[in-house]
Structures are given as C-alpha cells and as structure tokens.
Amino acid sequence: MSKTTAKKMLFILSKATLENVYAAFVMANGARMEGIESEIFFTFFGLEAIQKKKLEHLHVATVGNPAMHMPTMLGGLPGVEALASKMMKKEMEKLDMPPVGEFLEILSDSGCRLWACKLAMDMFHLDKDDLIDEIEDVITIGQFYDRANTDNTHIVFV
C-alpha cells in the first residue's frame, strides 16, 4: 500500500525546546503509523524531555529565533518565554497534539523504542530513576548505531 522504501527511522534528539521535541516525536510517531520502525536516542538537552520532573515544563525558544518575529530584547524579558510556550501548547491542544508525557506513552505503546545517552547522563549526573519508565536503557552512541541493523535505515539529528 505504502510506496516508501524506508524501513527504520532513528532519531537523535539533542534539544529540549518544544518545537524540537515535538518535531522528533511527530516524525517518530508518523513512522510507526506508516508501518516503519522508529527509535529515539535522547542526548544532551534532549534528556530534559524524558526526565520525570522536567518534561512537562519545556519551553519554546523566544530568544535567538528569528521566526518568532519578536525582538530579541523582548524575548528575553521575564515571563515572555513562558507566555509564548503557553500559547503554543494551547494551539497544539486544539490539533489534538498530546502533552510531552502522554506523547511519550503513545510512542512507547506504538513500538517506538526510547534510549538515553550514557555520556550525557554522566555529564548531567543523572540516574535511570530520574527518567520515565518508558526508557528502555541507557546506551552509548555506538550501541545506538548498532540499532541501524537493517537496509533503508535513516538517522535524523534534531
């Protein structure tokens, strides 16, 4: 039915701004919905998206983001980032986009495998207990490359 030749999509999520996290999640979920395997490797700031205490408090970047059409000085004022994030979350809710925590559950239930980066975990002094239960394991980048074990695997860096 589907014409794609992609068999597996591997995503590396290295940022924790809402727009990046959702981009990775929508692409990973979209792959599963098309019958393509998908996995996400969370590294550096991407780890914020899978920490129990932090994942519901992610923000959109209002500074250094010309597409926000907001002067950088204004974007840096207290509360502006929180307000912009609130507005974006409201718009996403209208489109039936789940909040980060629920999205992770959906991904996991859909068969998208989720991994945390060992080096970044060590750097931020994090423990597996800090992460949501859906994270399968803490692995190295080498082990993640090992997941590219079939033809037509693509690796996407976010």
Add this chain to the structure above:
Amino acid sequence: METTIAGREIHVNEEGYLTDFNQWDKEIGEQLANKEGIILTPRHWEVITYVQEKFKKEEPLSIRGIKNSGVINIKEFYSLFPGGPLKKATLIAGIPKPKSCI
C-alpha cells in the same frame, strides 16, 4: 477507478480506499482485510465500527483519539492491524485514509 471486490464493481482511489462508503458492507471489509493479510476477529470489528462512527460524525481520527476511545489501547491496535494500524483499519472500514500527521 473501479475494481472487483467480492464479485462486485467497487469505486476505489489509487491507494485502494473506497471512494463511496455506501458501497461498503461486511463482505467487502473481509475481502479488503484478506488482501492485507488480516483475518478479522470480533475485536477487529469493534475497531472498524468505531472508526466508521467517527467518519459518519465527521470527527477526525488520530492515534490519541484511539487511545482515549475506550474501545482499544494503542498496543492492541498495532497488534490487530500490523504495519500502519490507522491506515489499514480505515481501508478495511471503507472510509478515507486520515490526513492528519498525528
């Protein structure tokens, strides 16, 4: 375009989705499922009925909607319709493929 399903002329699009839901019945559904390698069980029919009801009410389908449907959870959904569950369930149900990215 037209194709023959269960001995009848049925209108479908280039991906095989029925273009006229009125032409659908359970026999057509079974034939479409067989072509996808799926043998329909009572659980499949519950899901098919659910997506058809959403279609009749003109409500969009999404994976989150399936999760909150109370009919089925996502894990079982994927196991009943392997390889793109929403695409396959809507194909068998005789309704259009969902256009949503989520």
